[in-house]
Amino acid sequence: MEDFKTIIEPFKIKMVEPIHLSTFEQRKQYLKNANYNTFALDSNKVIIDFLTDSGTSAMSSNQWAGIMQGDESYAGASSWHKMRAAIFDLTGHEFILPTHQGRAGESILYGYLGGMGKIFISNTHFDTTRANIEFSGAEAIDIPCEEGKSPKTYHPFKGNMDVVKLEKLIAEKGAANIAGVILTVTNNSGGGQPVSMENAKAVGVICKKHKINFFLDCCRVAENAYFIKLREKGYENKTYKEIAQEMFSLTDGAVMSAKKDALVNMGGFLSLRNEEMATACKNLLIITEGFETYGGLSGRDMEAIAIGLQEVFEADYLHYRIRSTTFLGERLREMGVPLIWPIGGHAVYIDAKELYSHIPVHEYPGQALVCDLYLTGGIRAVEIGSVMFGKYDEHGKLIPAPMELVRLAIPRRVYTQSHIEYVIEVFEKLLKNKDNSKGVIITEEPKFLRHFTSKFKRIE
Numbered sequence: 001m002e003d004f005k006t007i008i009e010p011f012k013i014k015m016v017e018p019i020h021l022s023t024f025e026q027r028k029q030y031l032k033n034a035n036y037n038t039f040a041l042d043s044n045k046v047i048i049d050f051l052t053d054s055g056t057s058a059m060s061s062n063q064w065a066g067i068m069q070g071d072e073s074y075a076g077a078s079s080w081h082k083m084r085a086a087i088f089d090l091t092g093h094e095f096i097l098p099t100h101q102g103r104a105g106e107s108i109l110y111g112y113l114g115g116m117g118k119i120f121i122s123n124t125h126f127d128t129t130r131a132n133i134e135f136s137g138a139e140a141i142d143i144p145c146e147e148g149k150s151p152k153t154y155h156p157f158k159g160n161m162d163v164v165k166l167e168k169l170i171a172e173k174g175a176a177n178i179a180g181v182i183l184t185v186t187n188n189s190g191g192g193q194p195v196s197m198e199n200a201k202a203v204g205v206i207c208k209k210h211k212i213n214f215f216l217d218c219c220r221v222a223e224n225a226y227f228i229k230l231r232e233k234g235y236e237n238k239t240y241k242e243i244a245q246e247m248f249s250l251t252d253g254a255v256m257s258a259k260k261d262a263l264v265n266m267g268g269f270l271s272l273r274n275e276e277m278a279t280a281c282k283n284l285l286i287i288t289e290g291f292e293t294y295g296g297l298s299g300r301d302m303e304a305i306a307i308g309l310q311e312v313f314e315a316d317y318l319h320y321r322i323r324s325t326t327f328l329g330e331r332l333r334e335m336g337v338p339l340i341w342p343i344g345g346h347a348v349y350i351d352a353k354e355l356y357s358h359i360p361v362h363e364y365p366g367q368a369l370v371c372d373l374y375l376t377g378g379i380r381a382v383e384i385g386s387v388m389f390g391k392y393d394e395h396g397k398l399i400p401a402p403m404e405l406v407r408l409a410i411p412r413r414v415y416t417q418s419h420i421e422y423v424i425e426v427f428e429k430l431l432k433n434k435d436n437s438k439g440v441i442i443t444e445e446p447k448f449l450r451h452f453t454s455k456f457k458r459i460e
């Protein structure tokens with residue numbers, strides 16, 4: 001479309017879902033009942049749900065039509081063949097295993113390759129990826145590029161991996177001990193920042209030289225392709241899909257949570273080039289997920305994935321998607337909200353350590369901001385900081401995460417411009433009061449993935 005200032009949603013609404021509005025007083029009670037963990041809130045107590053962009057997409061009329069055609073046969077369903085063909089077309093990986101979501105693929109692949117003494121290296125492991133690796137007994141090491149660690153300075157590809165460190169780590173740990181190198185595109189935990197093709201190629205060359213498996217965590221690969229076309233020389237005239245295909249061509253396999261860029265509410269896959277690895281993974285798939293032609297999916301889910309994987313690469317969709325996320329980020333930045341710059345693909349990441357500089361890290365400024373966003377406007381966000389990634393030393397003292405971020409993850413095709421205007425207004429209100437905000441303490445926490453179920457108390 002011509003270059004208009006207003007980015008319209010390239011779709012119109014055929015079916016609506018009510019949003020339950022609430023008052024400040026109600027939300028105060030709801031949040032207290034949820035022990036200040038927004039994961040514990042019922043969704044009907046949330047006005048704008050920015051908890052995740054995962055599984056929250058609105059499906060198209062085409063996808064819904066596909067759902068009616070789902071073939072629910074146990075084995076060899078036509079829906080599986082459609083899904084398989086769409087994934088093969090994209091990845092070029094011969095062995096494709098359907099899973100019910102991303103982490104099921106992670107558990108199978110990294111469980112098989114991992115174990116005591118093994119190491120995985122990534123630009124940044126997503127939390128479920130790290131948890132699956134550590135659960136197997138293996139170690140997960142993050143080596144984001146230096147630019148990715150400084151939230152404010154512009155760099156077109158802050159999601160890149162530090163390839164100098166990668167070479168050093170391989171030399172130090174021994175290639176035989178490295179079970180896999182995982183490039184997460186876009187780099188979710190690092191701010192939704194893209195990875196350049198140049199970087200992916202460099203990682204691929206290093207892995208090949210040392211005979212190390214190179215995997216793509218590709219759940220936002222279309223969004224990553226948008227940034228490559230926009231910012232990387234030589235890709236201006238390629239289609240988004242061609243760019244994604246080129247990236248897959250560098251790898252030995254991929255794990256995808258289809259809940260993101262396949263525009264569905266549930267699903268995933270694991271794709272591999274190596275037959276022996278695929279056979280071992282298939283055995284685990286059958287034990288844990290289901291037969292190899294459906295994994296954990298219904299036929300209708302597989303239809304929707306096959307269609308979503310096409311739709312996500314449409315130029316008008318991707319333009320609207322990335323521009324509208326950027327719009328929110330730019331407006332917040334103009335208002336003085338410190339955030340990761342430039343804006344990533346699926347979310348705006350606020351630097352809570354700076355916004356709430358009066359709250360010390362051990363009182364979790366990110367969680368405090370999450371609480372305030374909910375209280376002020378019913379916005380549900382997620383902390384990506386020391387609640388999610390903090391550890392304790394042997395004396396029980398918090399080892400904080402490198403950054404204290406709060407993520408506003410934007411569901412795909414769900415909210416309109418007026419919802420976003422409302423969010424901006426909520427921030428205006430919140431900023432007026434921010435210096436009176438108090439931190440939180442953790443009163444209960446599990447061993448793994450503590451952000452999901454921890455309970456908190458607000459410091460008085």
Ligand code: F0G
Nearest residue numbers: 052054101102103126128188217257259
């Ligand atoms: N990898 C990345 C980069 C992810 O962002 C996620 C999920 C997964 C793997 C796991 O996929 O949820 O289907 O099992 N991210 C969601 C989020 C949960 O909110 O960012 P899953």
